[in-house]
Amino acid sequence: MASGPEHNGKPFARIALIASDTKRAQEACEALAAQGEFVPLADADVAVVLGGDGFMLQTLHAMLDSGHIVPAYGMNLGTVGFLMNRYDKRGALTARLARARHWTIAPLRVEAITQSGEVHHFCAINELSILRETRQTAKIEVTVGDRVRIRELVCDGVLVATPAGSTAYNLSANGPILPLDSKLLALTPISPFRPRRWRGAILPDRMKIGLKVLDPVKRPVAAVADQKELRDIAEVRLEIANDTALTLLFDPGQSLEERIVAEQFITD
Template sequence: MEVALWGGNFNPPGVHHAEIARALAEIAERVVIVPAGPRSDKHEQNAIACSFRAALVDIAFRGIPRIELDFSDLENQVFTTNDELTKRYPDVDLWHVVPYDFVEGGASSESLIQRWWQGANELWNQAKFLIVHDQDCVPNPEDLPPHHRLMEVRTKGRSLDIRSALVRGENVSNLMDPAVLGFIESRGLYRLSEPAHSRLISLDGRRGHYFFDPRNQAARDWAKRFSGVAIEEADYVVALGGDGTMLRAIEDFWERRIPFFGVNFGHLGFLLNDREDVTQSGFPAEDVIVRDLPLLRVESTLLDGSTRIDLAFNDAWLERSTGQTAWFELQVDQHPRFDKLVCDGILACTAAGSTAYAASMGATPMLADTEAWMLVGSNVMTPRGWKSAPISMNSTIAIRNLDPRKRPTQAFIGGKPLGEVTEMRIRPSRTAFVELAFLPEHDMAKKIANMHFPSG
């Protein structure tokens, strides 16, 4: 079996999902899991933000071999039907993973697949189905599609039952992985109250993974005072250095879905806690405030017409690659803002990233948890006087090079070059975010003020 394609809600994922994934990994070369996007006919799928749903799936299936997570539905907030998913995997031995109740009634063409799936008749008769069941619910042979295989699992479970129990405040520890449940409880998910994007936690008693540049002697000496663990065992990451060190740690480990606590052994350290504050408070700290900060999703069109998608915690930008100015068309939510922006370059940054390159370009930095992001121009000639603009978290911007042959532009994502790019579409990701941890006394506003009003 080449590819096992498993679409579902996983809302939330339980231990039964993990058992099925492990069983699939034993018989398939690849197991592709596709959490379904929002649906108007299933309001429960919209109960929590797509970013939280993606994080829960990341945690639930972490460490299981051959697993591939496809967050395209959550990222684009769409629901892709199975007949469309099939088209993504042409010329492979593809098996659709479904629960046994999806084929019940198949003998009389009354199964859920036959009644509700798009392209049902063709899929039922031509596609291959891997049907998951427990020992108490063996499908009727007469109900089975022509091309099928049965897979029995021991653990029973339904996301609906877990979700209902969480709403009622019942104990579900036997139904969920502790890390998944911990993530849910820390944010109050599946409760009647609004989920939290910032919260107070304790690092005391938890295991930290220390990340630093070994050439930084002070950071290396500080790390020796504590017993770190491998990233696979860590409950949080400790970044020792400057903002660059924190950015590298985020790039390497954000998908672990654990907090990042920075200690400044660099210069400004906007994303880190001051070393003196950490020393005075004691480490590991009993109280830290964790904030969920989104990454930018950047879709770039390369010179050959191909596209690629990247994530950026700080910023992404386009700049001229010759001596001539760049000419850009700028749209916000498909609405033209600048028909012709003449400049050296244009940068998009998160609120957290506004203290970096954006600030050096003259933009006013924002606090890291500001509910906005920013667009900044470099040496803008037309329209005269334009420098920057805040952008809504729900907006998408499109930047297009008006003359890529005569005025080529090169792109950078988080400082890393992409080469020549003709267009960028940028928005906050709906599935990727970083958990930054700060001491309660951390004052980013003071650091920003010091940057604007340097002493001496």
């Protein structure tokens, strides 16, 4: 789930300045720190995140884990920077934040059960992937809603992507790009062997998805949620977490929605 861009226009009183460990991000952090006083993330009402998409995801997960969730404004000092704004140390940071457009997204809520019976709960902002751990292909039963849709999917893996994550691993696996406000999920196989012609599904995000690993001892599978990995999975259950909103801030004309649209017209 994603809501459209909103312009707040109100200044943020307490700003956290967070940077990745890279040299570029640390130098940028030092330059921006001269603009004023900043507070720890736990005390902030907005976070300025310096780094790449991976560091932004890491920061958003830290918010989810702590329960203190505030809008995040990223400046790209990484590679792709799909979730980030252009880095510019010129101009007042407070003015950029006041002009920024707000995009609200919802992550996936995941329940993962291991072969030993342990139950783990976590969120996935971009996608949840289950991937074979060995040379043996994975065999997975796919349930959508209350019905088994594929009794045995033989593949390297399968993933469920949110609209915000549909241009990441999902796109590389030939999955569809989803508009941010589409209220859809992409269910995409990774190198499917059987049924060979199945290319995945686009699903309403209100539907629950279950992925059960068949023959998990001989064909072990790992679950990966953004940057979190859990091995020897027996089953995962997923649903959209509409009650857990995350807000990203973008400069006017540089919204995540526009980037998702533009990605569909790249031809090189």
